[in-house]
Amino acid sequence: MKFAERRITLKDGRTCILRPNGPEYAEEMIAYMEKTAGETEFLLRYPDEVSYTVEKERELLENILEDPYHIMMVAVVDGKPAGNGSVSGIGTKRKIRHRCSLAIALYEEYWGLGIGSAMIDYLSELAAGIGWTQLDLEVVAENERAQALYKKCGFVESGRRHNALLFDDGTYHDEILMYRDLT
Numbered sequence: 277m278k279f280a281e282r283r284i285t286l287k288d289g290r291t292c293i294l295r296p297n298g299p300e301y302a303e304e305m306i307a308y309m310e311k312t313a314g315e316t317e318f319l320l321r322y323p324d325e326v327s328y329t330v331e332k333e334r335e336l337l338e339n340i341l342e343d344p345y346h347i348m349m350v351a352v353v354d355g356k357p358a359g360n361g362s363v364s365g366i367g368t369k370r371k372i373r374h375r376c377s378l379a380i381a382l383y384e385e386y387w388g389l390g391i392g393s394a395m396i397d398y399l400s401e402l403a404a405g406i407g408w409t410q411l412d413l414e415v416v417a418e419n420e421r422a423q424a425l426y427k428k429c430g431f432v433e434s435g436r437r438h439n440a441l442l443f444d445d446g447t448y449h450d451e452i453l454m455y456r457d458l459t
């Protein structure tokens with residue numbers, strides 16, 4: 277969906293713009309998915325699992341931009357994407373349509389500057405505006421940085437999914453379930 281740009285000042289004094297992610301970022305988003313997947317083990321995909329073509333990615337971003345129930349936010353620093361965050365509905369059935377789900381990842385060089393907190397606050401504000409009342413997420417149990425950020429942003433732990441992930445090295449990892457009340 278489309279929404280207004282927001283400017284924030286980072287801990288290092290630079291300006292970051294939070295804006296809708298659209299088709300103009302297609303090429304950069306493919307590079308972003310590949311690089312971030314290699315910088316942390318805490319994302320769902322491995323770099324070799326990024327198989328989008330630029331055309332397909334452009335079409336996807338265009339559709340998301342026109343979808344009033346899908347928020348895709350890019351953080352731009354010095355004119356370049358530093359990371360991406362998204363919120364989408366869990367489903368359209370009446371029993372679950374009050375819930376939405378959050379995903380976020382930044383390039384490693386932009387960690388710890390306050391972008392994550394600002395993105396989550398803005399995404400939550402937009403999600404509440406759409407009418408969702410609960411924001412859910414899953415985070416790998418060992419991902420302490422992300423969990424610290426989510427707790428700071430008002431998320432509460434609500435459960436644990438046993439052996440949710442199987443890494444290429446043969447190790448299993450649990451996921452922690454968290455939610456934020458948007459009412």
Ligand SMILES: CC(C)(COP(=O)(O)OP(=O)(O)OC[C@H]1O[C@@H](n2cnc3c(N)ncnc32)[C@H](O)[C@@H]1OP(=O)(O)O)[C@@H](O)C(=O)NCCC(=O)NCCS
Nearest residue numbers: 318381382387388389390391392393415420421422424425
């Ligand atoms: C998780 C992520 C989005 C956080 O974004 P960020 O911009 O670095 O977060 P912020 O700078 O806004 O805040 C980070 C908070 O984490 C905490 N933190 C920072 N470094 C930490 C560390 N090494 N260990 C634990 N907590 C840490 C602090 O509480 C900090 O808040 P503070 O600045 O008020 O002290 C980012 O690190 C990232 O993209 N990681 C890789 C992908 C990922 O793990 N995504 C989440 C998947 S569920």
